[in-house]
Amino acid sequence: MEQTNPNSVHKRKRSRAARLPSFQNDRVPAAATVLETAGESQTLMSTKLDLLIDRVTALEKALLAQRVQCEAREVTSTPPKQPLPIFQGSTSSVFSIVVADTNLKVLEPDATGPPISDDSDSPRAQTTFSIVHGQIINELSKEAADGGSESRPIVLPRAAGTRPQPTETQTHIDLSCNDLISLVYIYQNLAGTLYPFLNFPSLVQQARLTWAARLTELTPSNDGVDVGSKDVAILKIVAAIALLAEGEGRNDLALSLYHSILPEVEAIVWSTKLDLKGLMLLPLVSLFYIHQSKWRLAWRFLGNVARIVLELGLNRQIVLERSFPDMADRTQAINAIWTTFLLNRLLSYLLGVTVAMQNLHLDPTFPGPVDAPYLEAMIEFDRIGTQAIDVLLSDKSDDCTRISERKEHFAFFQYRLDEWGKRISTDFQFLAHDAATDLQNQQLRTLLHLWKDHLHMIVARSFICDNRCSAAPLDIWASSVGAAADTIQHLSCLECSTRSFRFHQSKYNHFLIAALGTLLLAVSRGSSNPDSMSLGEQRIPMTQTTYLEAQQNAVVALNLLYTLAKTSHHFQFWLEHVRGLARRLKLFDRLVPGSYGTDDSGLQNEALGEQVRSARDATTELIRMAESYVFESVDNVIPPGLQDIDISPLTRAPSLSEPDLIQDFGWLFGGSLVNSL
Incomplete structure (x- = not known):
């Protein structure tokens, strides 16, 4: 049996004893390392949990915002089944067309024109109504002055306190x-x-x-x-x-x-x-x-x-x-x-809401515009129209008791408007004398001349749209048709492919429709049977010359409207709007062959470009015929004192290549007109 060396046993025990402290010393750092690792893991888990909570919160906010946006979109995209109609006053562009259509329906109750497309389920659809002779006239047409359907919806400013984003505009512009x-x-x-x-x-x-x-x-x-x-x-x-x-x-x-x-x-x-x-x-x-x-x-x-x-x-x-x-x-x-x-x-x-802003006016001592010929002209223009509109087109006007006053007010209005027209080429011009300024002055003269014609047509509605009026001037139809014909001719000279035409297309739309309405109303009155007049109705006499002039220029206007409808949904809307009325007046028989309303193809004709050229050529020919038309004498109709009034408007004006801004007229100083005289 092998004997154990005590010294070796002692050495082994000592080595073990020596290793024990070493083992314990190893465990202490290891435990510390484990604790540190556990702490880091806990911190990491807490961080991940915080991130997860933040993500869930952000997701909830996004879902809530999406739900609110969907609800808002549902509210804005789903119009009421029967929205309230919009009022069209006597100064709106469509008023004369409404009156003419109403008169034809009274005279020809069985005559119905082609139905106008009714898209009442469309978000943009909203009917309009007018008040004619104290009667509310509902229209099937839709107001077309609210922009195109191709554009994105306009975002309106929100109420104060609901804006989450900063108020400063970012400087980034996506343009060179x-x-x-x-x-x-x-x-x-x-x-x-x-x-x-x-x-x-x-x-x-x-x-x-x-x-x-x-x-x-x-x-x-x-x-x-x-x-x-x-x-x-x-x-x-x-x-x-x-x-x-x-x-x-x-x-x-x-x-x-x-x-x-x-x-x-x-x-x-x-x-x-x-x-x-x-x-x-x-x-x-x-x-x-x-x-x-x-x-x-x-x-x-x-x-x-x-x-x-x-x-x-x-x-x-x-x-x-x-x-x-x-x-x-x-x-x-x-x-x-x-x-x-x-x-x-x-x-x-x-928009026909002429009394909406009577309480908003500038102080009489407020200085006039500086180096702004157009603003200066429009301020004077505004003052001229104020009294005429307030007196002649007021809902409170009583024709039975104010016959003499109406005549005096209209005569004074015509005088002031004519005097203003004489100042167009002198006072309302830029002062520099270079080529660019001369072009601007020419465009400004043409523009102000168009405003003059337009104002005359608007104020004349107080007579020509009221069958009960017996205070109308004898030449009211001749001067109104003349102003409308002059407007149509100026618009026919415009080139629809220019930048300025695209920029002011809605303005030209309004001028064209207002003039066309006057012409259609004249044709409807001139072609109606006197025996169909109601008891007590008094009609303003119209000469055959004026009736023929209205017919010719109405055809020019319809051809122009047809041509412009090829490039704009606004003009296409108005072409559809007046189609039935023009057909009942037998004006579509005189339009260009193949134009809208004379065949079933309408605007879907494959030869669209050729039709546009044909319509433009025909419009030019009609203008030439109108210019060369010899009018019969009206000496036996108009009194000698009024024979010097120019009622022949077919005078070609310079091309209007640079535009105005707005589509109708307005009057700013309601109560300051008397003080300015």
Whole structure:
């Protein structure tokens, strides 16, 4: 048996004993490491749990926002089954057409025209009604002044306190520097000369600085010019307005620019924090609505802007001088305020709500516009029409007791309008004498001449649309038809493919429909049988010359409307609107062969381009025939004292290549007319 060496056993025990402390020392760091690892794991799990909670919270918010958005979309996209109709006053473009259609229905109760398409389930569909001879006349047509269906819906400013996003406009603009500057000049040529409240050299410089800030991601300040959020907002809305003249292909970009400035607009509308730049931004937003043909939205928005001006007292000269001590800033403010009030009044008359803004007026001491011939002309024009509209087209007017007064008011109106027309070529012109200015003056003269004709047609409705009136001037039909024919001829000279025509298409639409309504009303009255007159009805006599002139120019207008309907859904709407009336008046027999209404193909004809050319050629030929038409003498009809009045309107005017802004007229100073005489 092998003996164990005690020394070796002792050594083994000692080595084991020596290792025990080593084992314990190893476990202590290991335990510490485990605890640290567990702590890190717990921290990591807590972090992951927090992230998970945040993600769930964000998901819940997104789902809630999506649900609210879907509910809002459902509310906005689902109109009521029977929405309330919209009132069309006597100053709206369609009023004469309504009267003519009503008269034909009374005279020919069994005659019915082709039904107008009724898309009452459409979100844009809303019927209209007018009041004719004290009777409410419901229309099957839809109001077409609310923009096209191709554009994205306009986002309206929200109420204060519900805006989650910051109020400053982002400086990013999806345009090159050259394109941005080019759009600034396009705006200047189209609308800036009519409403000069922007400093265009400064605007061009700010466009360059904004582009430089985009490249360097900084906001530079050179030559003392700082680019703030309102500067960028003004640049964006100016570019958006100019893009509307570039055709439908640029509408998406225009809407994108508009939507990007809404936070800035909201901050101004829902608060009283207004400065000079905000005062210029708000009228620009209304111009964007106007040139999108969203007139009601523009009118409502301008009403808010006008009230902001009144709240701040900026309609008073003393407050204006204190708020803008610098003369350059004050000039911009003056023109911006005049633009706001005039557009507000123009749109109120366009929409037939002529008494809606009687309490909104500028102080009599408020200074006039500066270096703005168009604004100056329209202010004087506005004063001329105020008294005539209030007296002759008022719902409170009593024909039985005010016959003599109506004659006097209309005669005085004609005199003042003629005197204003004589000043078009002298007082309401730009002063420079270069080629560009001469072109602007020529366009301005043509534009103001169109306004003169349009105002005459509107005021004359107080007689020609009222069968009970016995106070009408003997030449009222001749002068009204003449003004309408002159308008049609001027519009026939326009080139529909130009930038200015696209930019102001809704304005031309309104002028055309107003003139066509006057002509159709004249044809309906001239062709009706005198035996069909109701008891007590008094009709204004119309000569055969005037009747033939109305027929010829109505055909010209229908051909022009047919031609324009090829390129615009607005004109297509109005062509559909008057189709039945024109057919009952037997005017479609005189239209161009193959034009809309003379065959079943309508606007679906494959040879569309050839029809457009044929219609334009026929329109030109009809104008030439009308110009060469020899009218019979009317000496036996018009008294000698009135024979010197020019009732032959077929005079070719210069081409209208640069436009006006609005589609109808308005009157600003209701009570100041007497004081101005």
